[in-house]
Amino acid sequence: MLIQKPADFRSSEITPESQYLNRREFLGAAAAGAIVPRLTGQAAQQEELTPYEDVTTYNNFYEFGTDKDDPAKNAHTLKPRPWSIAVEGHVSKPAVYNLEDFVKPYTLEDRVYRMRCVEGWSMVIPWRGFELRKLIERVQPTSNAKFVEFVTLHDPKQMPGQRWPVLDWPYVEGLRLDEAMHPLTLLVTGLYGKDLPNQNGAPLRLIVPWKYGFKSGKSIVKIRFVEKQPKTAWELAAPNEYGFYSNVNPQRDHPRWSQKTERRIGEFRRRQTQMFNGYADQVASLYSGMDLLKFY
């Protein structure tokens, strides 16, 4: 199912479906058509795309159960259409959009990003979306807006895992405004050129590749511009383990396990974890002067 009617796109902007059949070609197409962040420090190592099968069957989405295979098995109860998204808070133009109108003004691009889970595994995923900053520029936050909050759907009928208080529902994530404005930050509607499967956060999710995966909220219904730093889901669950920033940082161990290495899904040997998940060149300046062991 297409996100928008083809007539809304210039044909040059649609990456042909045949390109996705071959992963290497996909990488080339993505590089040609969009900004692919340099995979700093990984030049010596292969960065192969994680197979679609793995990306869509190995998920943490507790709204559908806490086992890795639960979301793929259980997320069929989610109804990603019709979907409305509210933009509210300290913005000049608060509004409620349906998904199609929300996405309409933006050109979707394909970006290949690493994703690093706080548990210690990682993937390389070709997302399709648009830069969050384009939305922010459009809705014009006022000077009171210091943070952006992302709220996931709260509906136990669609998300049966929400009957268990394993986390405080709804799932809330947040970014500092400059993090939200960073060109790497994406609002995503697809992966591997197809609409997001339910288990990956359909129909709209956030992707912040230099932070642990749980920061990238899924199935978003509200984007709020707020003055105070929001209390985020995992921070509420265990504040000594998960902080607001949650930048990928091999020097800050989780209290119960090390963050120095990771398992790239599909690989046998562990990899060294990179500071900011390998995006240090692009994002380190956001945190200059900050003690990242204190602000984890």
Next chain:
Amino acid sequence: MNSATRVRWVVKPIIWAAALTPLAILIVRALRDDLTANPIELLTNWTGFTTLTLLMCTLAVTPIRRLSGWNSIIKVRRLIGLFAFFYAVLHFSVYVVLDWFFAWEFIVDDIKERPYITVGFTAFLLLLPLAFTSTRNSIRRLGKRWQQLHRLVYISAALGVLHFYWKVKADTREPLLFAGILLVLFVLRLVRRPAAARASPVTSLRPS
């Protein structure tokens, strides 16, 4: 068929089959390439869960014996215990060989710095003397001290549950279930200590 024969030819084979089933399932899944996107995680969790389950079964033998009066069941406790040890060895091997591939520096760091690994490793170490003294010879040679040594299984089981509880990210339901079962098994032991059970453990443990 008398009790001893039944244990030897019916109960023990059933235990062999049941205890090897988790391993058989893993092998079948491996052959069908059905080990999920993170096979090492699956193998680790599967073998760990089976270890704990079999430890609970081992600890359930004596309460079942007392409550049901089925004395011969004591003859299968060693078998179940050794299967628990077998899966503990598999679990530890997956960790050393597959998860870390003999990266000793990281493994030692884990054991020293991550409490859940410290207690897990300790729980494993505690099983070693129990496995090595499981033979008839050992039971005979150690006499009363055998009984004392094998009380370490309580500590090993408790540390195993703690290892599991400290490992899970947020959903503590399974570890808490094990903790509950362990608590019940401990309480059942404290409740009754009939004279028969306090008799020499050597004779009642002689394996068939």
